[in-house]
Structure formats: C-alpha cells, structure tokens
Amino acid sequence: MWSIIDFCIIVLCLILLFSETEETGEKIEGGFGDMMSKKGYIGNIWRPILALFVFIYYYSKITKISLYTILCYYLIGVLGYYLWHVRAHQKTSMMYKTHMKHHKEDYPIDDFYGDKSKANIKLFGNQNNPPTFLQLLNPTKSMSLHIEHDGWLYLIIICILLFGKYIFKTNNYTLIYIFIGYIIIACVGSSLHISYHIRNFEFQKYAWYRELRMLHYFHHSSNKNYTMVNILIDIMFNTLIFN
Numbered sequence: 001m002w003s004i005i006d007f008c009i010i011v012l013c014l015i016l017l018f019s020e021t022e023e024t025g026e027k028i029e030g031g032f033g034d035m036m037s038k039k040g041y042i043g044n045i046w047r048p049i050l051a052l053f054v055f056i057y058y059y060s061k062i063t064k065i066s067l068y069t070i071l072c073y074y075l076i077g078v079l080g081y082y083l084w085h086v087r088a089h090q091k092t093s094m095m096y097k098t099h100m101k102h103h104k105e106d107y108p109i110d111d112f113y114g115d116k117s118k119a120n121i122k123l124f125g126n127q128n129n130p131p132t133f134l135q136l137l138n139p140t141k142s143m144s145l146h147i148e149h150d151g152w153l154y155l156i157i158i159c160i161l162l163f164g165k166y167i168f169k170t171n172n173y174t175l176i177y178i179f180i181g182y183i184i185i186a187c188v189g190s191s192l193h194i195s196y197h198i199r200n201f202e203f204q205k206y207a208w209y210r211e212l213r214m215l216h217y218f219h220h221s222s223n224k225n226y227t228m229v230n231i232l233i234d235i236m237f238n239t240l241i242f243n
Contacts, residue, residue, distance in 0.1 A: 006058070013054045016047050018206065035204040036214040040243025044208040045215075048229050063177045073164065073178045077185070080156040082233050085226040088149070098149040106197075109221045113199045120198060130198050136191035143190050157182055189228040215242060 056074055060067040088095040106119035114120045123141060124131050136142045144150055161179060164170040170178075195201045196216045203209040212229065219225035224241045227233045234240035 002061075006061075009054065010058070013051050017051050017208070035200075035210055036217060037207070037211040037242075040214070042211045042215070042231075042242050044206075045211050045231055047208040048212070049232065052229060059177075059181055063174075065174050065177060069170070069174060070178075070181070073160070074181070074185075076160055077157070077182055078227070078230060078233055080160060081153065082226055082237070084153050084156055086223075086239075087152075089223050095149045095152060098144060098146050102144070103220055107220060109217070112197060112217055112220065114197055115199075123194075124198075130200055130202070132202055133191055133195065136195055137187050139187065139190070142187075142194040193228050211242075215240075218242065 056070055057067060060070040063070075084095075087093050088099040090096060093099075106117050107114050108117075111117055131141065139145065157179070161175050164178070165172075165175055192212065193216070195203065196213045201209075204213070215225045215231065216228070218241050222241060224239045225231075225234055226239055231240055
C-alpha cells in the first residue's frame with residue numbers, strides 16, 4: 001500500500017535531482033571540456049545515487065520482491081558491469097578494439113564532444129538540435145551493439161540469472177523482474193554515458209550531471225572511473241579519480 005509518505009519521498013527526490021539549474025559554463029582547470037565540474041568538485045553526485053536507491057526501493061515495492069533480494073541482484077549486476085568494463089580496457093580482451101574506438105577515435109580527450117571526429121553527427125545528425133535523454137533511451141543511439149563488445153555483458157547477465165535460478169533457487173517471477181530491472185538500469189546508464197559526449201545536453205544545467213561528465217572525461221584519459229553513476233563501486237576498488 002502506498003501512502004502520503006511515499007509520495008513525499010518521490011517528490012523530494014525529484015526536487016533534489018532537478019532543482020539546481022545554475023549554468024556557469026565551467027571548465028576543467030588545466031584540461032578540456034566545457035560545462036564540467038570546476039576543480040574536480042563532486043559534492044552533488046550523492047543526488048543521482050540517492051535517486052538510484054530510491055528507484056530500487058520502489059521497484060521492490062511495486063514488484064513485491066523483497067528489498068534484500070533486489071539489492072543483492074543489483075550489487076551483483078553492477079559488480080559484473082564493473083568487471084566487464086575493466087576487462088574492456090585490457091589489450092588482451094576481445095572487446096578492446098571496439099572499446100578503444102570510442103575512447104581514442106570517436107571521443108578522445110582532446111575531442112571529448114566528437115567535433116573533429118564527427119562521431120555525433122554520424123549518430124544524431126544536426127548538432128544544432130541535440131537529442132534528448134528520452135531519445136537516447138533508444139539502444140541504437142546509445143549502445144555499440146557489437147556482439148564482440150556488448151555480448152560479454154549480456155552473457156554476464158545470463159550467468160547471474162542462471163546462477164540465481166539453479167544455485168539460490170530464485171523463482172521465475174523474481175528473475176523476470178530482475179531482468180527487467182537490469183534492462184532499465186542499463187538503458188538509463190547507457191543514455192547518460194553517450195550524453196556526456198553531447199555538447200549542450202539538456203541535463204548539463206544540473207551540478208550532479210556536470211560532475212558525472214567530468215568523471216567520465218577523466219575515464220577517457222585513464223583506466224579509472226569505470227561506473228556511470230554509482231561511484232561507490234569505484235571507491236570500493238580504488239579506481240575513482242576526480243582531479
């Protein structure tokens with residue numbers, strides 16, 4: 001049963017996420033990229049992380065699956081993504097060539113918005129009208145869709161679900177909604193990822209977004225900052241840098 005408290009929590013979360021609208025045109029000090037967090041400040045990233053866990057809580061409530069189960073599968077899933085991303089940066093990986101095309105050809109650190117490479121023109125056409133977040137939820141606009149690259153991530157998800165079914169005896173109802181949850185988080189994360197490379201994107205008026213964009217900029221110049229939103233995983237594995 002939903003209550004006025006639930007309504008207030010959701011409204012408060014949305015206010016915290018979308019209330020800051022300062023447009024300052026900040027630049028990374030000594031680096032490249034406009035509309036990023038100044039001097040490596042990450043004091044607002046708690047906002048999307050909070051929104052993520054509020055989503056997990058209400059996803060549990062809507063599906064009537066225990067919060068403990070949802071959290072366990074989320075943590076296993078995000079760990080799987082992290083390990084996949086780390087592996088994609090290793091030269092011995094089958095994913096390396098495709099992954100480095102994104103890093104070094106389409107969006108290198110001196111062309112983070114793909115102006116020289118024309119990467120965004122190829123994806124989205126006229127850059128005078130940048131795509132919206134909702135448009136980026138289309139996987140063909142935000143994912144590589146190369147089986148040798150994305151296929152390993154799909155395999156990790158399948159293995160997690162099979163492990164849950166046959167080892168932990170998770171019922172099919174729960175597994176279906178875990179899978180749907182993975183799809184939702186993957187689409188949102190992938191959309192945010194490609195949006196970091198879009199000049200004048202609609203979210204850049206929010207401080208938390210500029211901070212996430214800055215972290216991703218540093219990711220393109222180092223083997224750090226592997227997560228798109230939940231930097232707690234990078235903190236756990238000592239792979240977070242922000243200046």
